[in-house]
Amino acid sequence: MKRFQTLTPPISPLVHILCPKLSDNTYPYREQTNLRITGEHPVRLGHMTTTDSLEDAIEVLQQLGLKEYEARCFVGLSRLHTGTAKQLSEMTEVPRTRVYDAIRVLEAQGLVEIQHSSPQRFRAVPLDEATETLRDQYEGRVERLHNALDSVEIIDGDEEKSVQQVWAMSGRTAIENRTDQLIEKASEEIVLVLGDESLLTEELVARLNDAVADVDLLIGALTESLQDQIQTAVPDATTFISGLEWLHGENASEDETAIGRLLLTDRSTILVSSIMPGSKEEQAIFGEGFGNGLVVIARRLMAQGLLTARDPKQ
Amino acid sequence: MKRFQTLTPPISPLVHILCPKLSDNTYPYREQTNLRITGEHPVRLGHMTTTDSLEDAIEVLQQLGLKEYEARCFVGLSRLHTGTAKQLSEMTEVPRTRVYDAIRVLEAQGLVEIQHSSPQRFRAVPLDEATETLRDQYEGRVERLHNALDSVEIIDGDEEKSVQQVWAMSGRTAIENRTDQLIEKASEEIVLVLGDESLLTEELVARLNDAVADVDLLIGALTESLQDQIQTAVPDATTFISGLEWLHGENASEDETAIGRLLLTDRSTILVSSIMPGSKEEQAIFGEGFGNGLVVIARRLMAQGLLTARDPKQ
DNA sequence: CCTCTTGTCACTAATATACTCACAAAACGG
DNA sequence: CCGTTTTGTGAGTATATTAGTGACAAGAGG
Known part of the structure; x- marks a missing residue:
């Protein structure tokens, strides 16, 4: 296989050529619910039915670590002021005898309350309380992870620069997150090209406006409407229509990979992302160092005027 | 079994008597890692060794939804600038041929980066970036859960008040969280007794100071030192030494259930918690309504002077 | 050219989870 | 009071997931 670092400047979608492996959509991901998580939220056409909402809730709860029975029971209880094992079993399809176990786990997690009468009655904790509890739980875990790992790191000296x-x-x-980090670290110049308006998040806008005080900020867009949006959101930036339209290219069929973003900071680190046609999953390649092959290519693109204001407004 | 609502005022630990089921420590919880989560953080004596930290990190990652191999690989990578499948396999005990799958899942989750050379090289995303990504992921899930559920609710009219x-x-x-909610909702009077200083969290202090503007605030403690602490943290509250010492009682052996907190708001809702001797798990009972049996008991305790200032300072 | 490494597949073993049934104790309804 | 239904527990089986192994083709590197 050819090493991508040795390629000459591309004439068709950058990411594909530079890193063909990224294109095959057949990663043996864990065939689990988790996959959707990293992508965007499931597309909703029109209005959700209640049933959809419930199914959805069950799925999300499983992603949050509950088992199927537990998730079903919680969602079931969410529709009742109070419920018995029998009622729950009937409405959720969870075998009655298993409801008890599921509820106990839920109780231990702080998601339901139990009335120890006979028959026992269960009720879900109010939704806000429940979500707050989940949040706290995960915040705690992430914090513990951070503590456990930041004390250690770096076992070897094999730092091939x-x-x-x-x-x-x-x-x-x-x-x-990587984009944010890079923008924050930039000290001279930022060149950013966005391929889709969904990428222009509030968070990103905030960071760009922060950065604009210290560095040259050039932002490109693929369409004029997006350019306008950007110019409004980040008034102090220089915006332009990207010379990278070819990324959508002549053979821009519907299931063609779309450009996501391109970020070049201080002419020494670059990040290029594309958006998978089917899953809408975003994938990126990232290189750092002035001499890095990818970075060199990016600089060459700039020199050719493809990454600068070709048709500057104002 | 006697219904607890019909009991006369107790002369030994409230929670136990009122709700004996809470006492048996043999809940068939999911024998999983999750259990520790709802409890406090594992007790650390002295300093952690690096190995401990790593084991810990692996465990937490699994709680966060990763599989064992994935967790081990990520932790392994956290100790290297960069690593190959072979290196990883050697240091993490993950079979080499399975490293690839694990890494791909991690990559899809945004936790590692892959260099598509041969041999492939992997590296962990910087720790802050990784934790931020996890945070975002879970925040997203909780939000989706909230959306899915708050539109639905309440299927029946069987609201036995x-x-x-x-x-x-x-x-x-x-x-x-429940304590917070109750304090926030109180409009007249709050009586709170804390059995342990670990329960006096910043969050709680903030809420109490918020509340003190609108309601009478009586806070009791089991020890004088805790009383002082409380008085300092919440200057406008009336504090007292609780007349509930008997909760630790004469037969206060070491593995006796300890009082956690007692909260009575507006003389109409009450929450009493205890802390399990072994697991340190906190368990509570909660009743609402002026006529509620539990609440009646609590009011009686107050009338007897057990929940008010017996030996008021100042 | 040969050898060691690397990446992929297809498989087995172990475990966790979903699902059933038998049964005793408690509630219920005459 | 007694027979009947409901309720809670325990002990199973079946099925899906995950951990762990081995065969093999292609590539790297002398």
């Missing part, structure tokens, strides 16, 4: 490293990441959230 | 309902809950976080 090699200049040819190109890394792949995926997941919208992760790529957003 | 019965006055004799007493509910059991457990889990420190859940009980804290």
Whole structure:
């Protein structure tokens, strides 16, 4: 297989060529609910029916670590002021004899209350309280993870500062976070091209406005409407229509990979992302170091005027 | 079995008598890691070794939804700048051929980056970025849960406003949240007794100071030192030494259930919690309504001077 | 050219979870 | 009071997930 670092400047979608493996949509991901999480929220056409909402809630609860029975029971209880094992079993399809176990786990998690009468009656904790409890729980876990890991790190000295490293990441959230980090670290110049308005989050806008005080900020868009949006949100930036339309290209069929974002900071680190046609999953490649192959390509693109104001407004 | 609502005022630990089922420590909880979560953080004596930290991190990651291999791989990578499948397999005990799958899942979750060279090299996303990604992920899930459920609710009209309902809950976080809610809702009077200083969280102090503007606030403690602490933290409250010492009682052996908190708001809702001797798990019973049996008992305790200033300072 | 490494597949073993049934104790309704 | 139904528990089986193994083709590197 050809190493991507040695490629000459591309004439068709960058990510594909630079890192073909990213394109095959057949990653053996854990076939679990988790996958949807990193992507965007499931597309909703029109209004959700109640049934949909409930199914949805059950799914999310499982993602949050509950078992199927537990999730069903909680959702069942959410529709009742109070319920018995029998009622619950009937409405949730959970075998009655298993309701008790499920409820006990839920109680231990702080999600339901039990009335120890006979028959026992159960009720869900008020929704706000429940979500707050879940939040607290996860916040606690993340914190413990942080504590456990930040004390350790770095076992080896094998820090190949090699200049040819190109890394792949995926997941919208992760790529957003990396984008944020890079913008924050930039000291000279930021060149950003956005391929879709959904990428222009509040968080990102805030960071850009923070950054604009210290660095040159060039932001490109693929469409004029997006350019306007950006210019409004980040008034002090220089915006332009990207010369990268070819990323959608002549053969821009519907299930063609779309450009996500391109970020070049201080002419030494670059991040290019694309959005998978089917899953809408965002995938990115990332390189750092002035001499890095990817970065060199990006600089070359700039030199050719593809990453600067070709048709500057104002 | 006697119904607890019909009991006469107790002369030994309230929670036990009122709700004996709470006492048996043999709940068939899911024998999973989750249990520790609702309780307090594992007790740390002295300093953690690095190995401990790592084991810990692996455990927490699994609680956060990763599988064992995934967790081990991530922790392994956290100790390296960069690693290959072989290296990882050696240091983490994960079979080499399974490292690839694990890493791909991690990558999809935004926790590691992959360098598509040969051999492939992996590296963990910087810790702050990783935790932020996890946070975002869970925040998203909780939000989706909220959306899915708050539109629905209430299927039946069977709202027995019965006055004799007493509910059991457990889990420190859940009980804290309920305490907060009750304090916030109180409009006249709050009587609070704390059995342990660990229960006097910042959050609680803030809420109490908020509340003190609108309602009478009486706070009791089991020890003088705790009373002082409270008086300092919430200057406008009236504090007292609780007449409930008997809750620790003459037969206060070491593995005796300890009083957690007692909260009576507007003389119409009450929450009493205890702390399990072994697991330190907090369990509570909760009743509402002026005529509620539990609440009546609590009012009687007050009338006897057990829940008011017996030996008021100042 | 040969050898060791690397990545993928297809498989078995172990475990966790979903699902059933038998039964004793408690509630209920004459 | 007695027979009947409901309720809670325990002990199972079946099924899906996850942990763990081995065979093998392709690539890297002398």
